[in-house]
Amino acid sequence: MNDANDRMRMVAGTMVLGSFYRKTFDMDHSDTSAAAFFSRVIKLVLSFWAAEFFMTGGLWVVLGVNPVDYAPIKLVVSLVCVLITLMISHIVAMMRARNIAAQVFVSAVLSILASTVATTIDYHLFTYVKPAVGVDYTIENFCYTLFYGVSLFFGWSCFFIAYMYNLKVRAQERRLAISREEALTAKMQALYYQINPHFLFNTLNSIVGLIEEGASSQASRVVLSLSSFLRKTLEMDPLRDLALSEELALQSEYLAIEKERFSDRISVTLDIPQELRTALVPSLILQPLVENAVKHGLGRSSGDLKITISASQEEDRLQLSVDNVSDAGEVLPMVKRSGLGVGLANVEERVKARFPEGGSLIAGPVSPAHFRVTLTLPLRAPAADRLADAAINAAPAVTA
Template identity: 45%
Template sequence: MAGIIHGREALVLAVTLWTALFINDFLLLSGGALVLAPGWLSSVLLALLLAQILQRLHGLPRERALGLGVLAVLMVAAGQAAFDVTAIVALGPHLLPGGLGVPGFAIAATFDEAILQFRMSLLWNVATFGFYAAALSLLNAERRKLDAEMRALRYELNPHFLFNTLNSVAGLIEEGSAGRADRMVLSLSRFLQTTLSLDPLHDVPLAEEIALQRDYLEIERERFADRMRFDIRLPDELATALVPNLILQPLIENAVKHGVAASRKPVTIVLEARREGDRMVLTVENDLPEGGGISRKPPGMGVGLRNITDRLQARFANRWRLSSGPTAEGRYRAAIEFPLRQA
């Protein structure tokens, strides 16, 4: 039901919904704020309790989760109805002289009237809490859809480096280069451990993203030995800026695949972060291989760039930009730009 909805989202939805109802009731019952305020507070608290209950139904079979969800709505609605009637009976005569009633009710003078008010309140609260539960479910469905899309995009990242790395480790062991093989395995272990634990919906500080890419570049540098160098330029002021996790991975992989692997001469990869006003700009540059200067986008780069495009669009709507192409200095540059946000 509520699934991956966060408590803050449930709170915002609850406060918004019952505040709107409170304002409506207050306008219909001038001077009844003291009667309505406790009902507003109890409604919000019961809504948060309902959100927690629905959250715990996640993972159950659909039919069972739906049945228990409906039961939970009925229970909190009954609890709110009992509170409403109690407040009306206990506070109404003192705060609303002359027999005035809260919207849809009159001050109950007999047990039968109290029962009637309870039934009316129960129906109203079933509808209201049912709407709240439905809104949570719809919000949850959107979050699940986005989560699935982001995970699919994350796992679309080129995994071939893993196989290449393992082959390189085997080759180093055969050559007797145990030290290089050890370093490669350790870097690969850190890289895989970190990437598998990342939540695709959560941003990370730029320093963490850079550290992860450094591990990846260390792996690739062991593979290509003296043919590859890299330079990372990260200003201290941007170390805590938030970025989508692994957003640089396709750019780094492309620089290795289409720059280092395709060249017979040494290639330098430069990863740079800079601030431009209220925007963050991340660039990855690499030397072009021999004869590669005329190509605007090397073959095979489309998957990585499309992955970044889809993730940035899902995360920032239209507030991002991606550009790539050869430079006048005989290098290839890819740059992504999006709003700067600090942790």
């Protein structure tokens, strides 16, 4: 009977520890405040010893022993073990800044002391208060119980050390994720704020050109249009995504500024499927592409320039293309990756920072008179409350 009882204890302890290791590390430990931490520890300790209590009772039934006879004494012993386990947990928690080896060593010593106290109480209760029927509490039985207690207390201690380490790693991961997000936000803002100066310089050059040509009324209109455009872009959140229709509306305003100067040379076509007009894109992501088309398309030719902005869907990707075709037909030089201008390089950096695995930019001549920049982004749908705004700000399909 003694051997069966001891084996029963060992089996119960193994089942309890195994169950707790599996269940606890599946929990969400997002709240690591002191109060929440110790509240969770108390619940775990109570659950641990409750599981041991009921598993032991179940094994007693299997062995033909009535667990009800021993339940009151076993309950007292379990409550003592709960208090001792909380003390061990508190001591180990105070050592969380020490290395794991030191924590394990202290846990082993505390487990031996704790098991000695619990086994002594167990021995006196079962021997003098309510003797166990059919069980002789010999020295050998005492030693088995002591070893069983050490295995439980030390098993809990190792679990608790692993539990604290798990919380520590999760906290470090959260801090690292926050740091990465803050760094990405700062980078995106820096790249975004490069757009306005770049655009401003180009537009001021256009105004100077109009003034030199004596077109003062046109220059005035450009200044007013520039003021309106800059006000909108400066008030815009650099990390806020826009519906494609909103982005196109902004580019239409920019092109209106350029057409004040080159009204007889620029024609613009928008080829945007209706179902893609609500797709989300980073704000002002097309601005440098359109600027590049105007600047280099007109800069290399004295003829007319046709700009086409198109969108298409390729599986789960959104492809945006800006084509500029010159009527002069002169040969355009190949553009290497290192040869991208400030604007295109800016877009490429923004796309890589925002979508490391789902974005790209390709620029190069299609034919001697045809240059294309293609931007690939993940296809993302807007939130429901953005659909109405996107519809209001939608740009027309074709602008001449």
